[in-house]
Amino acid sequence: MAYQDITWLAGRVFLQRAFVATADERGLAKIFATCPYGDLTAEQQATFAAAFHHPRLRQLVVEWWQAYDAARAAGEIPAIEPWEP
Numbered sequence: 001m002a003y004q005d006i007t008w009l010a011g012r013v014f015l016q017r018a019f020v021a022t023a024d025e026r027g028l029a030k031i032f033a034t035c036p037y038g039d040l041t042a043e044q045q046a047t048f049a050a051a052f053h054h055p056r057l058r059q060l061v062v063e064w065w066q067a068y069d070a071a072r073a074a075g076e077i078p079a080i081e082p083w084e085p
Contacts, residue, residue, distance in 0.1 A: 005040035009048055013061055020052075020061060028052065 009031070012019040023031045028049050032040055051057050071077045 002039050002041070004037035005035035006044045006048060008035060008037065009040075013052075014064060017065065020058070023052065 016022075028045070032045055032048075068077065072079070
């Protein structure tokens with residue numbers, strides 16, 4: 001299983017609203033250390049870091065949350081309890 005941690009990290013970006021701000025504050029090295037599966041490679045870390053810091057991809061994350069919030073407010077995406085980003 002060589003892709004569990006990188007998949008977990010990618011999921012955090014779109015499932016945990018404060019992930020980007022937390023990662024900026026703490027630094028990616030500390031975030032990488034919290035990966036739960038222990039299979040994150042150096043190459044995966046470098047790829048994630050490059051994507052994480054890429055200006056256009058960062059903007060897409062902002063746009064994702066704006067679109068998500070608008071769809072939730074419009075009732076197009078139902079709330080699932082107890083999880084609610």
